[in-house]
Amino acid sequence: MNPLSFMQAVIIICFKHRGSVSSWGRTPKHNKDVGGVDGSIHMLWLGCDVVLDEMKKNLEFEKDASLIGLVAIFEQDHYHLQPK
Numbered sequence: 229m230n231p232l233s234f235m236q237a238v239i240i241i242c243f244k245h246r247g248s249v250s251s252w253g254r255t256p257k258h259n260k261d262v263g264g265v266d267g268s269i270h271m272l273w274l275g276c277d278v279v280l281d282e283m284k285k286n287l288e289f290e291k292d293a294s295l296i297g298l299v300a301i302f303e304q305d306h307y308h309l310q311p312k
Contacts, residue, residue: 229297229311231273237296238276238309245289250306251277269310276309 229237241247253273254264269275280286285302293300293309301308 229274234274234276234298234311237293237298238278240296241289241293241298241300241309242278244292245286246281247278247289247307248281249276250279274311277303277306278309279306 238249242249251262251270252275254262254268254270256271259268259271264270280289283305286307289307290300290302293307294312297312298309299312301310
């Protein structure tokens with residue numbers, strides 16, 4: 229998955245599940261400033277953090293993300309999305 233097809237998948241899942249992007253592409257400095265891990269996929273524009281209007285673990289969101297080629301990792305206050 230390239231950054232453009234990833235962006236399209238993120239828009240689809242956010243539209244369906246009422247989600248907002250809170251973090252996407254990052255420079256190495258910004259990644260460090262926000263506590264991102266070394267080598268974060270955010271720096272390749274292939275990582276995205278999403279906050280749902282009802283932010284809780286959502287198995288339907290996770291299933292739908294998987295069906296369009298995404299991994300959805302629940303991190304309490306947001307979901308981290310990245311390609312499978």
